[in-house]
Amino acid sequence: MEFSAMVAREADGGIVLDRERGGEDFLGTGEVTIKVHYSSANYKDALAITPRGGVVRQYPIIPGIDLTGEVVASETDEFAPGDLVIAHGYDLGVSRNGGFAEYARVPAEWTVRLEGLSTRDAAAIGTAGFTAALSVQRLLGHGLTPDDGPVLVTGANGGVGSVAVDLLSTLGFEIHASTGNTGAADRLADLGANEVIGRLPEDPDAKPRPLGKARWAAAVDSVGGKSLAYILSSIGYGGAVAASGLTGGAELPTTVLPFILRGVSLLGVDSVALPIEERRALWTALGAELRPRHLDTIAAVAPITEVNQVLAAIKDGGHTGRTVLEVAGAF
Numbered sequence: 001m002e003f004s005a006m007v008a009r010e011a012d013g014g015i016v017l018d019r020e021r022g023g024e025d026f027l028g029t030g031e032v033t034i035k036v037h038y039s040s041a042n043y044k045d046a047l048a049i050t051p052r053g054g055v056v057r058q059y060p061i062i063p064g065i066d067l068t069g070e071v072v073a074s075e076t077d078e079f080a081p082g083d084l085v086i087a088h089g090y091d092l093g094v095s096r097n098g099g100f101a102e103y104a105r106v107p108a109e110w111t112v113r114l115e116g117l118s119t120r121d122a123a124a125i126g127t128a129g130f131t132a133a134l135s136v137q138r139l140l141g142h143g144l145t146p147d148d149g150p151v152l153v154t155g156a157n158g159g160v161g162s163v164a165v166d167l168l169s170t171l172g173f174e175i176h177a178s179t180g181n182t183g184a185a186d187r188l189a190d191l192g193a194n195e196v197i198g199r200l201p202e203d204p205d206a207k208p209r210p211l212g213k214a215r216w217a218a219a220v221d222s223v224g225g226k227s228l229a230y231i232l233s234s235i236g237y238g239g240a241v242a243a244s245g246l247t248g249g250a251e252l253p254t255t256v257l258p259f260i261l262r263g264v265s266l267l268g269v270d271s272v273a274l275p276i277e278e279r280r281a282l283w284t285a286l287g288a289e290l291r292p293r294h295l296d297t298i299a300a301v302a303p304i305t306e307v308n309q310v311l312a313a314i315k316d317g318g319h320t321g322r323t324v325l326e327v328a329g330a331f
Contacts, residue, residue, distance in 0.1 A: 001027075004331035005101030006307055008049050009060040015049045017063065017100075017308055019331065026062065027105040028096055033073040034085060034106065038123035039064040039099030040299075041307065041323040042159065043247065046315040048093060049308075057095045064099030065092050066127045068119035069328070076108045084114045086122045086283065088130065089272040100304060102327060112280050116287025123324045124299035125286060128159030130279075131271045133286055135160070135220045135242035136167045138267045142218075142240045149217035150174040152231060154200065156193065157184040159298075160222040160244060162321045165191045166292045168220070176216065178227075184320070191294050201230040209233055210255040214262070218242075225249030232258045232266065244269035298322050303330035 007020045027033065047053035048063040056063075066088030071079050079085065087106045092098040114122055125133075144151070151168055155161040156177035168175050169192020177193035178200050185196040201208070208229045214236040221228050221241055225248030231241055232254050243266060258264040282290075292298065299322040302310055313319040 001103065003102035005062045005097070006064075006304060007060050008056070008063055014051055015059070017049045017311075019305065026097055026101060027103065029107075030105040031075040031108040032071055032079050032085070032106055032111050034067065034069040034087070034104050035072050036067045036069040036099055036102055036104055036327045037119040038069070039067045039304065039325045039327055040123045040126035040128075041310045041314060041319075041325060042066070042127050043245075043314055044127070045093060046311040049311060050315065055094050061093070061095075062097035062101045063093045064101070064325075065089065065094065066123070067092070067099030067104055067327075068114070068122045069104075070119070072103075074108075078108050079111060079113065084119055086112050086114055086119075088127045089274065089279075099327070100307060100325070102331065109276050112276075112283045114287065115284050116291065117283075120301075120324060121295055122283075124295045124322055125163065125292065126159070126322060126324075127271060128322060129163035129292065129298075130282065130286070131222075131244050131269060132160045132163035132220065133167060133282055133290060134271055134274070135164060135244055135269045136171070137282065138242045138269055139218050139220070139240055142265060142267065144218050144240065146172040146174070148239070149236060150176050150194070150215075152176045152178060152216040152219035152221075153193075154178045154219065154227055154231065155222040155245065155247065156188055156196070157181045157320055158222065159322045161220070162191060162298045163292055164220040165193050166294050166298065167290065168192070170293055180317070181320070187297070187320070190297060200227050208253050210257045211261060221245065223248040225251060226253060228252060229254040232264060235262065235264045237262045238264075240265040240267050242267045242269050244271070299324050301326055305330060
């Protein structure tokens with residue numbers, strides 16, 4: 001077997017991502033061999049080709065933290081050739097070769113059979129959309145209902161935020177979408193946002209208030225840092241924040257007051273190491289009652305050969321929604 005892949009290698013103090021040809025040595029171990037139809041572009045993939053990005057353990061590597069495609073060989077009865085599947089998270093694209101290749105081999109316990117979704121639509125959801133769905137699921141599990149009041153979504157123009165707006169709108173919630181993109185209002189309204197506001201806090205240099213005016217019943221936050229601190233101080237009594245990101249920084253300059261005076265809950269959301277049975281159950285829901293309504297609006301498609309440009313836009317903050325990377329036939 002010989003096939004094409006986008007391989008990241010260290011070179012002259014930087015990381016170069018370029019097309020290469022390889023064979024069985026690219027595949028590694030695992031029970032399920034997949035002909036990759038699509039991958040997608042994520043912030044973590046951008047970090048994988050950033051010097052000292054902190055996610056890749058050793059180069060060279062094929063990035064791509066998610067992939068969808070067709071099983072071509074299986075060493076387990078759980079999957080058979082012809083099955084359409086998705087794999088994402090775990091060590092894909094960070095310590096073992098990922099989805100930016102025509103073929104991939106993954107453990108069966110990382111693999112999800114698709115139900116009700118094409119491989120393109122599953123890639124449009126991808127890691128970011130799955131994280132959004134998991135965030136919404138956490139808030140619903142906390143007891144959140146549309147009657148509780150508006151829900152804030154930060155980073156609303158990005159991958160996690162766009163899908164979160166879509167899902168919450170489908171469920172009947174009033175949504176306040178926060179974004180630094182001043183031209184995104186119409187797009188977010190089309191996804192279901194009732195109100196579009198700027199980045200939070202409005203004054204990034206102001207000292208964070210331990211407790212502010214209660215503005216939202218809950219929030220989906222993919223930004224972290226000062227933004228998350230501000231949001232926690234602005235959630236109403238008994239509310240919750242589902243937090244999944246740190247593009248705004250890893251530090252959290254807050255106090256215990258939102259937690260002990262308003263009973264606010266901070267719900268951590270991790271889609272990387274989520275146990276496979278929970279992962280499969282959520283993907284089943286994403287193919288049925290939790291299916292996003294606006295995937296064609298949320299996701300653009302680009303050939304895998306343009307991945308460097310797409311990842312540069314994500315890193316620079318100029319990326320909108322999701323980008324599906326077409327792999328099969330695109331090299």
